[in-house]
Amino acid sequence: MNEDLINFIWRFRLFRQKTLLTSRNEPIEIISPGFYNSHAGPDFTDVKVRIGSTTWIGSAEIHIRASDWERHGHSGDKAYNNVILHVVYENDLRMLRADGTEPSVFVIKPYIPENIQEHYLQLIRNMNWIPCEKQLSRVDPIYVEDCLQRMLIERMEEKSEQVAELLNRNQGDWSETFYILLCRTFGFKLNVLPFELLARSLPMRILERHRDSLFQLEALLFGQAGFLEEPASDEYILSLQEEYRYLRHKYSLTPIESYLWKYLRLRPQNFPAVRLAQFASLIHRSPHLFSRILETREPVALRKLFEGISMSSYWQNHNKPGKESAKIAAGLGRESVNNILINTVSVALYSYGKYTDNSHFFSRSICLLESIPAETNRIVLKYREIGVKSMSADSSQALLQLKKKYCDQKKCVNCAVGARIINSA
Known part of the structure; x- marks a missing residue:
């Protein structure tokens, strides 16, 4: 288990939704898991939950162990005072916010379906060229296309940041x-x-x-x-x-x-x-x-x-x-x-x-x-072998981003294709 997978499970509500309890055995309803925050601060913003009869709106922080809160320095960081829910896989330590109060803790482990973790482990443990090489043909092409569109924009954004640094110099x-x-x-x-x-x-x-x-x-x-x-x-x-x-x-x-x-x-x-x-x-x-x-x-x-x-x-x-x-x-x-x-x-x-x-x-x-034909480097050609064809440079550039930033690092939960496979029945 790792934090990326828990983030993924929380973000897409892949845990069982009925009869949820906090670590204090209080009934909890996840009205909205909020929005993933890729910047500094808590992992999710605009989270909405009902604990007992009270509705709370704020942030949620995700950790493998509750003690990671202390290890990551959140107990002295005022940016985490608005955390209303600490989502953990293991609740091994009571922790406090910088203002001295204690957020509610939701132990997600008992509510994670077994198949989610099984599918994830099957992906990251194999030694294929890319983790989903054997399952890719079973994924609807619309999810592959969506993934490539996201990869292209992400690649252009990264390159534009490099240009901005050069422009500043x-x-x-x-x-x-x-x-x-x-x-x-x-x-x-x-x-x-x-x-x-x-x-x-x-x-x-x-x-x-x-x-x-x-x-x-x-x-x-x-x-x-x-x-x-x-x-x-x-x-x-x-x-x-x-x-x-x-x-x-x-x-x-x-x-x-x-x-x-x-x-x-x-x-x-x-x-x-x-x-x-x-x-x-x-x-x-x-x-x-x-x-x-x-x-x-x-x-x-x-x-x-x-x-x-x-x-x-x-x-x-x-x-x-x-x-x-x-x-x-x-x-x-x-x-x-x-x-x-x-x-x-x-x-x-x-x-x-x-x-x-x-x-x-x-x-x-x-x-x-x-308007430019797809590149013909070894990465693009290998993707073609396993069923992902690129006709123009927009898709070949997307494939380069996908391979380097996701497949090689086995960030399957952050990839639309990998997420589909992990969540498959």
């Missing part, structure tokens, strides 16, 4: 914040850190001053990436080095260390130099990019902002400075564009909508995800 500058988010995405997992460090060392306002010159953008980006520090004999690299020395002195820049860039198991078209050249081309072609994204309503038009960029001819046959290679595609591939739209553009739109309290941007964010 950038003193409310949305253009700079979007630039850092975009750089992170251009790192494509393996090089997220060096791309972010590069963005922080080279403010967007400097790139904007030189956006008309692709050559100067490359000098700034490759120089700050640490790729122009080594001696060179290549004519183009020598010219970039010369230009970077001038710009570095002008803006008092300090490059990041080149050893931070990773190449392990990367295909040549994903090498850092190629991504930097593509990024330079994007900045050159699309000034004031974040403003343009806010103004661009249709998903197809948003995609076009990132499609068709063409890096300079030098990088089309060089995947490292001074190192010739086979022909490299000049622009971003379809999957790369999808990655940017999913992990940067949709998140930025959602976050901006939350920041401005404008639901229009929420809708545009979700519509954008719905």
Whole structure:
């Protein structure tokens, strides 16, 4: 037994409702279990119960043992003075509120149906890829769909909180914040850190001053990436080095260390130099990019902002400075564009909508995800194997959230699918 399960049982009134008694053998009726509180303070608010002939309205606190009240420090916390009911699995200690009074105690253990605990234990004890892997096919698809919708919003909310923190560090500058988010995405997992460090060392306002010159953008980006520090004999690299020395002195820049860039198991078209050249081309072609994204309503038009960029001819046959290679595609591939739209553009739109309290941007964010094919990573493919198909990026993003935050942590009682299985007859 754990607190999550008791919370779940209380929240959905899955305990037997007749002839309930408090720890003092007083008759109690649960008129309303209240609303779950995910913030600080008691677990449930607006609880309504009738004890004897008196009706009480206040908060309820849930614990495995009554002594957890003391262990969690509630006895000295005035925020718990409005607790009218202490719901426990075992009543092992009498406890008091900060004001010296004692709330009523309801021992829920005798009223929990055996099948609830059995179904819960069957889920959390198995070693399948996800706890409900064997039972999932028996769950009505409407509950799965409801679960995925909740997961998507939860994922977007979490990401928007991260954006809000970044925005705060950038003193409310949305253009700079979007630039850092975009750089992170251009790192494509393996090089997220060096791309972010590069963005922080080279403010967007400097790139904007030189956006008309692709050559100067490359000098700034490759120089700050640490790729122009080594001696060179290549004519183009020598010219970039010369230009970077001038710009570095002008803006008092300090490059990041080149050893931070990773190449392990990367295909040549994903090498850092190629991504930097593509990024330079994007900045050159699309000034004031974040403003343009806010103004661009249709998903197809948003995609076009990132499609068709063409890096300079030098990088089309060089995947490292001074190192010739086979022909490299000049622009971003379809999957790369999808990655940017999913992990940067949709998140930025959602976050901006939350920041401005404008639901229009929420809708545009979700519509954008719905217009993009589902990702094909191992998690999405595995869910497909066990019967949960995703056709677009909104559902594949939801599946990533479900796996990481719920299935892996076996938080079945907090999942609509898991809750349905636990409560099944």
